[in-house]
Structure formats: structure tokens, C-alpha cells
Amino acid sequence: xxxxxxxxxxxLPERARRLLDSVHPVDVPAGSVLFRxxxxxxxxVVVLSGRIDVFLTGPNGREILLYSVAPGQSCIQTTLGLxxxxxxxxxxxxxxxCHVALIPKGMFLSLMDDVPGFRGFVFTAFATRMQNMxxxxxxxxxxxxxxxxxxxxxxxxxxxxxxxxxxxLAARIGSAREVVSRRLDxxxxxxxxxxxxxxxxIRDRATLQRLAEMDGTD
Amino acid sequence: xxxxxxxxxxxLPERARRLLDSVHPVDVPAGSVLFRxxxxxxxxVVVLSGRIDVFLTGPNGREILLYSVAPGQSCIQTTLGLxxxxxxxxxxxxxxxCHVALIPKGMFLSLMDDVPGFRGFVFTAFATRMQNMxxxxxxxxxxxxxxxxxxxxxxxxxxxxxxxxxxxLAARIGSAREVVSRRLDxxxxxxxxxxxxxxxxIRDRATLQRLAEMDGTD
DNA sequence: TCTGAACGCGTGACCATGTCACATACAGGC
DNA sequence: GCCTGTATGTGACATGGTCACGCGTTCAGA
Numbered sequence: 001x002x003x004x005x006x007x008x009x010x011x012l013p014e015r016a017r018r019l020l021d022s023v024h025p026v027d028v029p030a031g032s033v034l035f036r037x038x039x040x041x042x043x044x045v046v047v048l049s050g051r052i053d054v055f056l057t058g059p060n061g062r063e064i065l066l067y068s069v070a071p072g073q074s075c076i077q078t079t080l081g082l083x084x085x086x087x088x089x090x091x092x093x094x095x096x097x098c099h100v101a102l103i104p105k106g107m108f109l110s111l112m113d114d115v116p117g118f119r120g121f122v123f124t125a126f127a128t129r130m131q132n133m134x135x136x137x138x139x140x141x142x143x144x145x146x147x148x149x150x151x152x153x154x155x156x157x158x159x160x161x162x163x164x165x166x167x168x169l170a171a172r173i174g175s176a177r178e179v180v181s182r183r184l185d186x187x188x189x190x191x192x193x194x195x196x197x198x199x200x201x202i203r204d205r206a207t208l209q210r211l212a213e214m215d216g217t218d
Numbered sequence: 219x220x221x222x223x224x225x226x227x228x229x230l231p232e233r234a235r236r237l238l239d240s241v242h243p244v245d246v247p248a249g250s251v252l253f254r255x256x257x258x259x260x261x262x263v264v265v266l267s268g269r270i271d272v273f274l275t276g277p278n279g280r281e282i283l284l285y286s287v288a289p290g291q292s293c294i295q296t297t298l299g300l301x302x303x304x305x306x307x308x309x310x311x312x313x314x315x316c317h318v319a320l321i322p323k324g325m326f327l328s329l330m331d332d333v334p335g336f337r338g339f340v341f342t343a344f345a346t347r348m349q350n351m352x353x354x355x356x357x358x359x360x361x362x363x364x365x366x367x368x369x370x371x372x373x374x375x376x377x378x379x380x381x382x383x384x385x386x387l388a389a390r391i392g393s394a395r396e397v398v399s400r401r402l403d404x405x406x407x408x409x410x411x412x413x414x415x416x417x418x419x420i421r422d423r424a425t426l427q428r429l430a431e432m433d434g435t436d
Numbered sequence: 437t438c439t440g441a442a443c444g445c446g447t448g449a450c451c452a453t454g455t456c457a458c459a460t461a462c463a464g465g466c
Numbered sequence: 467g468c469c470t471g472t473a474t475g476t477g478a479c480a481t482g483g484t485c486a487c488g489c490g491t492t493c494a495g496a
Contacts (some may be wrong), residue, residue, distance in 0.1 A: 056352065058360030059433035060455085076348070083345045089352045113334060126344055127301045132355070133351050134274065134307045136286070141358050141392050142276030145453070164324070165473060174359050176454055181475060197462065199471060226455060313491065384467085394483055399446060415444060415491075 003048055003101055011085030011123050020076065022041060025101045034075075034092040035101075041081025044122075046074045049100030054090045064140070066090050067132050076129045080110055085170060087129040119140045140174055148173040149183050151201060151210035153193070162200040169200075221319055227339050233327055241246045243319045244410040252293075252310040252318075259299025259306065262340075264292045268316030272308045282358070282392030284308050285350050292345045297340060298340040300326055358392055361433075366391040367401050368429035371411070371418060378396060387418075 002021045004012070005158045012020070025048055028034065034045070034052060040165055045052075052069040054077060069075045069092075080086055082105055084157045103111070111118040152172045164172075166180045173180075184200065192204040202208065220239045222230070228326045230238070243266055252263070253268060263270075272285040272295060287293045287310075296311065298304055300323055321329070329336040356358065357366055374380045382390075384398045389399075406412045410422040421425065 033386070038278050056359065058356070060360070060456090062360060064355075064359050066355070072318070080345045080348055083341050086345065089349065089356070112337075112368050116331060119330075119337075126348070127298045128305065130298055130344075130348060131304050131307065132350070133355065135415055137276055137282075137284070137351065137355055137358065138307070140355065141274070141282050142280060144277070167473080177474085178455080179453060180475085181451095181473095195474095200481080280483085332487095385444080395445085396447085396484080397482060399444095403446080413445095 003099075009118065012115060016111060016118060019107060019111070020101075020103070023101050023103055023107070025146050026097040027097050028094045028100055030089075030097045031092050032094050034094065035077070035088050036091050037089055038087050041078050041105070042102065043078065043105055043205045044074060044082060044103040045069075045078045046103065047071050048099040050100075050102060052092050052093045052098060052100075060173070062176065065169040065172045066136070067129060068095065069098050074122070076125055078158050093119075109173065139193075144214075145173065145175055145179055145183060147211050147214050148175070149180060149187075150208040152197040153202060154181070154208055155214055157202055159177045159204070160202045162202070163198065164200070165198050221317075223357070227264075228334065230335050232334060234329060234336060237325060237329070238319075238321070238331055241319050241321055241325070243317050246312045246318055248312050248315045250312050252312065253295070253306050255306055255358060256310050257306050259296050260320065262292060262300060262321040263287075263294065263296045264316040264319045265289055266319060268318075270310050270318075271313045272310045272321050274308050275400065280392070280394065281389040282354075284354065285347060285389045286313065292340065293344050293345055297344065303426040343348065362391055363391065363397055364404075365432050366393070367386060367398060367405075371420060372423070372426055374429055375420055378420045378423070380417070380420065383416050384411040422435040 003025050004017050004020045006028075028050070028200075030050075037057065039117075047069045049071050051071075052075060054066045054069065054075065056061045056066050057063050065181075075092060076091055077092065078087055081088065112122065116198070139151075147188075149169065152169055153162050156164055156169075156172075167177045167185065169179045170185075171179045183193050184193065188195055192207050194200075194203055195202045220235070221243050222235050222238050246268070248268075253260075255275065265287045267289050267332065269289075272287065274284050274285045275281050293310060295306055295308055295310065299306065326427045330340065331416060357369075367387065370387055370403075371380050374382055374387075374390075382385075385395045387402075388395045388398045402411065402413050406413055408422075408425075409418075410425050412419045412421060415432065
């Protein structure tokens, strides 16, 4: 089956679809780095399966998750480079094994010019990410660690279990591991979670939910 | 003279230009609020003269400058609403008296579909803002207040003089007024600036420059 | 001209968070 | 069982945000 059926590209005319199908998807193992800060954009990336996390890295090594790219979504960092001639600012890491399509620059630009549906896909992705970034900014600038940590736990949770080290959680919320350690300790003492090596079990989802949605005015 | 000559819209075909010229620019007095968080987008805004500052406001009242819109640029927050059906997240304030063109939604969408030059303008603006936001995020997440304050002073400076209250500076760098007060005091004791009610005079631009460009690894 | 309110600024106390330097505990290969 | 790397706990400290003030200036209106 053609990969263009997987992607949420909307309705595309036949010629666009044929063009896109000439791009062969690539397998990417978990943990591999798709691009680093300072590199030039190679093409437009669409994730078909798996998940790609894009981080911003501070000079001291601290990281923060800019956004995750889910299947059917594109990594708009790559678009920036193609449209604005700017290099990457973030670092993209395959969070799981991935299947991705890399649309070369030329094809991308002509699709943008000729195919309204494709344009819409890109634009919407753009707008959505921009909103995300604003929310993120709002969080980093105004929200307490407690709230962000609760939010991260709820996002990563599967059946009440979060499989992530404290370091991973810290990177997600743009904080330091030690801080996560202390907060989790606090959560545990309150009976909201239970922790174990590499995992957190959620015990009181309602409270965490309330925490995550708190606007900071305690 | 038609306003379309002012704006950095690039080369537009005659019909697009005529269409745009049917939009009559509006005068906006300094200090007035163009839109607030939660409002729906009315149209696509292009600034012809003056400056518009877009702030994100935290629940406790603290603010941070998302970006400034200079003449010839568009306020991409308005674009988000038009493309992604999302409401504003920020608050736009006219920093000076402004002249703006408000392109209604319908016209905007048809220009986007039909006029490659216009599309390019919007896309580039989009990409640029996105980059800005990343830089901002990087600053907020990783940079010291000292560096951000130095940067803000250099941005606002005119002939070595910054006309801004500490509250304005604080909003610019997403910090609190008291913090700015103490930092400026420090700067003064080092002989880098001199302060007076509502203004800061720069005495050692080189040092401030170095501070602003420091990556945090002191 | 006086006066009260709004504004701009300085400051001390305190809390939250980030940083650094460790110690400890566990897992998996040998 | 023993090493080595990884995950975690913790104390001490620096930075920055918050709160609660006080003090001087500006300015409109009585």
C-alpha cells in the first residue's frame, strides 16, 4: 500500500499523489538523531509511524521538549529551513523506531505552489505548532514545576503507568533532574504516585489533573 | 500614494494590488489594544507604520513580549486564527501610533490561493516568527536575566538612551520589575549604565553586548 | 496652590527553582 | 559474586520570583 494513504495529507489530486509515491519511506531506528542544531534542511519530513521528539538544548546541556511529531504530522522545523533559509535550532530524536518520508526541497516547493491541499496541510501544521510553541512558552515562563510535571506524567501515562526516567521527565518539562526527583518525592508522600526505577505509577489521577490545569494562582 | 507600495509584499500582480488597495488603512493611537487573548481573528493585519508589541500574559499578571511587529510586517497571530481556527493567545498593543491595514478573511484566503507572491510573504513571515519564538523560548528557558536585560537595553536604545520604565523592561524579558530594579542597580554600580526615572543611559555598550551574547556558561 | 492619587522606584524577607557535588542503589554482562 | 554504567537521593548554595512595604515625583482637580 502506498504511504500517501497513511499520511493525513487530505485529498490530493492524482498527479500529486503519484509524485509523492515516488518518495520511498525510510526506516529510522529508535534513538537516532534526525537533525542537529546548525544543520541545513535537507527536505520536508513527514512521520508515517513512530514518534519523533524535537528538543531545544541549552548551552549547559539542559534540554526542553519543543514538540513531538506523531504519525501523519510533519516536522515543521524542516519547513522553516526550506522557506526561510534558516538552519535548525532544535535537535530531532526518534523516540521510537520510525517510518518517515523525506520530500526533497524541489518537490516540496512545487507541491506548495501547485497543490492547494498540500499547502493547506503544511499551513495547518505550521499554525498548530505555532500555537503549541506559545503554550509551551506560557508554561516555561509562568507555570510552576509542579504543574508541568503533573502534565507530563498525564501525557506519558499508559494504563496508569509512566515508563520514563527522571532525566527524561526533566527534559520534557525543561527542568533539572534533581528538581524532578524532589517533586516526585513530594508527590509520593502525598500519595499521588508511586515511583520505581524508570517508572512512575499514577495513584491519584484527579489531583494530578487539577494540578496540571492550575493556572499558577495557587 | 497607495499603501501597497509601503508594505514589503514583494512583487504582486496588478489585480492583487488593486484588490489590496481597496482596503483602507486605519489609524491606531498608541497604547490601544488590537486584540486580546481569547478573541477570534477578524482578519490579516499588516503594519504600515509604527510598532505593535504582542505580549503573552501570565495568570498572575506577569507579561512577556512575544514579538514586535515592525512596518511592512504582519502580525502572524492573526494568521493563526485564519488558518487554524484558533483564538488569539497573546495581547497586541500599539507601542506607538500606528497605521495598519486589515485584510478581511475572505480576501486573505483568496490571495493565499491565487497569488504566489502574497503566499510567499505570509510564509516567510510565518517562518521568521517561528524562529523568533524558538530564540525567545531558548532565552526564557536557558538564559540568565542579566543577559536578557542587557539585550533588551540594546534593542530599545536610541543614541545611548533607553526610554522605558523598569516595568516595561521587565515585561520585555519576562521577568519581574523588582528583579530589573536590582539588576539595573548592579549594572549602575559596575558603571555600565546610569538610570533615572523612566530612562536608562548606556555607558558601556561593549560590555552589555558581551553580556547579551553570552550563552549562559559564564 | 494644595492635595490626594497614581506612578516609578528601592528594598528586605521569603520561597521556588537551578546547580554542583556527592553518595547510594540497582541492573546486566562477565 | 564483581564491575560498570545508569538511575536516583540529598545537602549546600546561587539565582530569580513574590510579597509587602516605604519613599519620592507627577499631575489633575478641588
